[in-house]
Amino acid sequence: MTLGTRGRAALLLALGAGLFVLGLTIGSTGWSPLTSADEGLRQILWDIRAPRSLGAWLAGALLALAGAIGQGLFRNPLADPYLLGSSAGASLGLAVMLFFLGVSPASTVLALRVGMTGSAFIGSVAAVLLTLVLARGVEQTLRLLLAGVIVGVVLGSGTALLTLINLDVMRTMQSFMLGSTGFLGWNSVLVLLASLALAGPVALGCSRSLDALSLGEATARSLGVRLALLRLLLVAAMSLSTAAAVAQCGLIAFVGLVAPHLVRSWGNVTHGALLLLAPLTGGALLLAADVAARWLIAPQELPVGIITALLGGSYLLWLMHRRHASLGAKR
Amino acid sequence: MKLHTLLAAPLLALAALAQAAPITLKDDRGASITLPRVPQRIVSLLPSLTETVCELGDCAKLVGVDRFSNFPERAQKLPKLGGLEDTAVEALVALKPDVVLLGVSARIIDRLESLGLKVIALEPKRMNDVERVIGKLGEVLARPDEARRLWNRIDGHISQSAATLPPAARGLTVYYEVDSAPYAAGAASFMGEILTRLGAKNIVPPELGPFPKLNPEFVVRADPQIIMVGQRSAPSLPQRPGWTGLRAVKNQRLCVWVPAESDVLVRPGPRMSEAAALMARCLRQAAAGPVPLPTEAFTAPPGGMR
Numbered sequence: 319m320t321l322g323t324r325g326r327a328a329l330l331l332a333l334g335a336g337l338f339v340l341g342l343t344i345g346s347t348g349w350s351p352l353t354s355a356d357e358g359l360r361q362i363l364w365d366i367r368a369p370r371s372l373g374a375w376l377a378g379a380l381l382a383l384a385g386a387i388g389q390g391l392f393r394n395p396l397a398d399p400y401l402l403g404s405s406a407g408a409s410l411g412l413a414v415m416l417f418f419l420g421v422s423p424a425s426t427v428l429a430l431r432v433g434m435t436g437s438a439f440i441g442s443v444a445a446v447l448l449t450l451v452l453a454r455g456v457e458q459t460l461r462l463l464l465a466g467v468i469v470g471v472v473l474g475s476g477t478a479l480l481t482l483i484n485l486d487v488m489r490t491m492q493s494f495m496l497g498s499t500g501f502l503g504w505n506s507v508l509v510l511l512a513s514l515a516l517a518g519p520v521a522l523g524c525s526r527s528l529d530a531l532s533l534g535e536a537t538a539r540s541l542g543v544r545l546a547l548l549r550l551l552l553v554a555a556m557s558l559s560t561a562a563a564v565a566q567c568g569l570i571a572f573v574g575l576v577a578p579h580l581v582r583s584w585g586n587v588t589h590g591a592l593l594l595l596a597p598l599t600g601g602a603l604l605l606a607a608d609v610a611a612r613w614l615i616a617p618q619e620l621p622v623g624i625i626t627a628l629l630g631g632s633y634l635l636w637l638m639h640r641r642h643a644s645l646g647a648k649r
Numbered sequence: 650m651k652l653h654t655l656l657a658a659p660l661l662a663l664a665a666l667a668q669a670a671p672i673t674l675k676d677d678r679g680a681s682i683t684l685p686r687v688p689q690r691i692v693s694l695l696p697s698l699t700e701t702v703c704e705l706g707d708c709a710k711l712v713g714v715d716r717f718s719n720f721p722e723r724a725q726k727l728p729k730l731g732g733l734e735d736t737a738v739e740a741l742v743a744l745k746p747d748v749v750l751l752g753v754s755a756r757i758i759d760r761l762e763s764l765g766l767k768v769i770a771l772e773p774k775r776m777n778d779v780e781r782v783i784g785k786l787g788e789v790l791a792r793p794d795e796a797r798r799l800w801n802r803i804d805g806h807i808s809q810s811a812a813t814l815p816p817a818a819r820g821l822t823v824y825y826e827v828d829s830a831p832y833a834a835g836a837a838s839f840m841g842e843i844l845t846r847l848g849a850k851n852i853v854p855p856e857l858g859p860f861p862k863l864n865p866e867f868v869v870r871a872d873p874q875i876i877m878v879g880q881r882s883a884p885s886l887p888q889r890p891g892w893t894g895l896r897a898v899k900n901q902r903l904c905v906w907v908p909a910e911s912d913v914l915v916r917p918g919p920r921m922s923e924a925a926a927l928m929a930r931c932l933r934q935a936a937a938g939p940v941p942l943p944t945e946a947f948t949a950p951p952g953g954m955r
Contacts, residue, residue, distance in 0.1 A: 327883040344868035345864065346867045347870070349671035361869075362866055362891060365894075366866050366869060366890050366891040369890055420948050423946040423947075426946055426947050427946070459908065486881065488830040489827075489832060490830065493828075493830040500864065501889050502832075502890070559696070616862050617863060618863060618864070619862050619864045621862075
């Protein structure tokens with residue numbers, strides 16, 4: 319009497335749609351329904367709340383996809399989208415851009431042209447490439463993981479240094495690191511959608527190989543999986559999804575880690591189902607957090623990353639305890 | 650000649666006595682500090698305190714400042730001792746200051762006190778804090794009259810800026826952005842207090858606190874007539890979703906502060922009267938027509954402002 323993957327996907331989509339409607343009705347004054355025919359409100363609805371809600375869902379979906387890929391590829395339940403240095407790279411990219419803003423007229427023009435999202439995206443992708451170089455390719459998973467950690471730490475210290483030198487950028491950096499969905503417009507939605515359209519099919523296409531990989535590298539190889547190609551494709555999909563989400567919304571905590579765990583907690587799933595359901599879950603999660611972020615202390619806003627961390631963290635804790643208890647009972 | 654020396658000697662002695670009398674005061678931590686005499690070597694780690702010391706006429710007693718203290722010019726030539734978070738302790742101690750002036754949040758306070766230095770933490774946040782801080786520094790420097798006069802001058806200049814505004818420049822709604830997150834300067838901040846005295850209506854009410862992080866939609870709904878913003882975040886402002894339709898953006902009522910102006914505007918200190926004059930200029934221009942954008946490109950020292 320369990321729901322099939324399709325049933326779950328339909329439910330999650332419906333949840334997302336419901337949250338989207340909620341997102342349209344909640345703004346800076348808290349609850350404000352859409353029935354009013356006021357011209358100003360219509361603009362707020364379609365230029366601000368609609369892209370913001372849609373963008374939050376897409377960003378959550380991308381992060382969850384990246385997390386699900388990471389956990390499958392590295393066969394590690396703690397893997398998250400930021401594993402290969404994406405977040406540290408994005409922060410450093412942004413910090414460098416803000417640092418050069420105003421150093422000289424030429425650098426200001428350049429910095430403004432690259433922009434905040436551009437610099438974060440470039441930084442994120444560059445960090446993953448650096449990780450790949452340091453790990454000498456994708457041959458060894460462990461080496462890749464270690465390189466990712468090292469890149470994260472080293473780039474993170476660079477960001478801290480730049481922020482400390484130029485305290486003006488501190489507040490901007492901080493709101494980036496806590497994540498923010500406030501400025502998502504239709505352009506951001508298009509970028510996020512394009513990334514999902516690219517990375518999603520790639521990941522789904524690799525899902526059977528990931529299933530094989532979960533039995534161990536040797537088994538997977540004996541089953542005819544081309545491991546190097548698989549890793550390359552998945553690392554690319556993972557870093558593209560993460561970079562797109564992070565560039566638009568900042569470093570949103572926990573969505574990428576929690577969403578796949580949530581999906582698994584509903585029952586055993588193949589990677590095909592996981593890679594489909596995790597993004598739907600992550601999208602709903604981040605959209606819910608976004609709605610809460612603008613609702614709770616309206617018209618002020620909480621950083622959305624704080625809410626995702628609270629929600630995700632407590633749910634994961636509960637999940638862990640529940641599992642633990644049932645395991646104990648069996649013994 | 651002889652008569653002069655005869656007369657001057659007791660006066661000098663009196664002055665020396667006054668200088669030698671210990672000064673006791675409570676700082677903003679609530680700590681009570683006793684200085685054996687009027688300090689002759691002062692370190693200031695907060696730009697607003699640096700400016701206040703100089704305005705009170707004791708610029709020459711400053712021996713070191715933080716990296717953000719860039720006014721008046723003399724402060725630029727003094728040894729830079731880092732910021733409140735990363736103060737260069739060794740360099741500071743080597744300057745042998747009689748007193749160190751800094752903000753309440755400075756991490757260095759305990760360290761400096763354990764090294765036997767006199768530390769006075771003062772935190773000017775609101776307008777009345779500035780008055781209080783100027784008074785305290787007047788006590789420290791034994792210049793109470795100058796302190797009173799300085800505050801009266803600042804207060805008078807602000808009133809004057811307000812009084813000279815044409816009627817059309819009053820009652821305009823203003824959004825003052827301190828950072829692109831977006832953080833606003835609400836009516837409860839000292840910028841907001843100046844705006845209120847100039848007769849402007851801040852779209853961010855005092856209940857939201859001094860510098861709230863707003864839902865961008867709030868600004869769109871409030872549709873301010875004027876936006877005041879630093880040159881750093883000005884270029885991206887009209888690109889935010891839905892912001893092109895704002896009255897301030899459409900009618901070009903954007904007052905963009907160049908870095909030197911931002912310096913003045915963010916410091917709750919003696920140059921608050923200049924800040925009021927800048928905001929008054931903005932209101933006057935906005936009431937008359939489109940506000941001209943700064944002509945020079947944005948350049949800020951990488952050391953940051955404040």
